[in-house]
């Protein structure tokens with residue numbers, strides 16, 4: 001029982017939207033699940049997230065960014081994820097170690113081997129059983145993210161990632177595709193260009209299949 005499911009994909013691909021919808025579905029179905037996200041899944045992680053996403057921190061170096069995300073993950077894994085899995089719950093997490101590879105290795109150009117070592121250090125022996133990759137054209141994702149930000153109290157709320165040049169986002173998307181090719185049995189690609197309803201139906205089907213059939217990869 002229990003299992004670890006992650007949502008990955010570029011900015012604006014719909015991860016948070018579908019986390020919310022899936023959470024409602026799992027609650028209705030009385031499936032014991034913890035819905036969480038990185039880096040803000042813990043109180044300490046929220047403080048780290050405030051540093052990472054603060055718009056005045058434009059001068060943050062890639063190395064600093066990597067270590068902050070990893071610090072948040074080290075806390076999140078120990079405080080939230082492992083205890084929930086040990087209690088036989090499902091954990092659904094918005095972004096995890098794959099994002100560090102896609103953003104900090106492929107996007108920022110930091111050393112991929114070092115990032116693997118860091119990911120393993122932060123989450124020893126823990127790997128998602130199922131990863132849903134929300135795939136979408138970079139331009140569409142950024143447009144959607146900009147539309148989301150415009151509804152916030154501060155309409156200029158784009159963070160350092162959303163402000164990156166388009167090439168950065170292409171490298172991130174390509175990074176996710178490389179991860180998928182390396183582990184096709186763990187990943188399921190979702191065509192996130194469709195309506196929320198169609199995407200939600202896919203998410204529900206894939207997650208419910210996983211729950212019925214047990215875990216996919218070793219943990």
Ligand SMILES: Nc1ncnc2c1ncn2[C@@H]1O[C@H](COP(=O)(O)OP(=O)(O)O)[C@@H](O)[C@H]1O
Pocket residue numbers: 009010011012013014015016017018144145147148192193194195196197199
């Ligand atoms: N399938 C969709 N079609 C149109 N807009 C969408 C779709 N999915 C999400 N959105 C909108 O796009 C924006 C970004 O979605 P969000 O879930 O915040 O993405 P992410 O968490 O992946 O960055 C939100 O305003 C959301 O309402």
Ligand SMILES: [Mg+2]
Pocket residue numbers: 015016017094
């Ligand atoms: Mg989100």
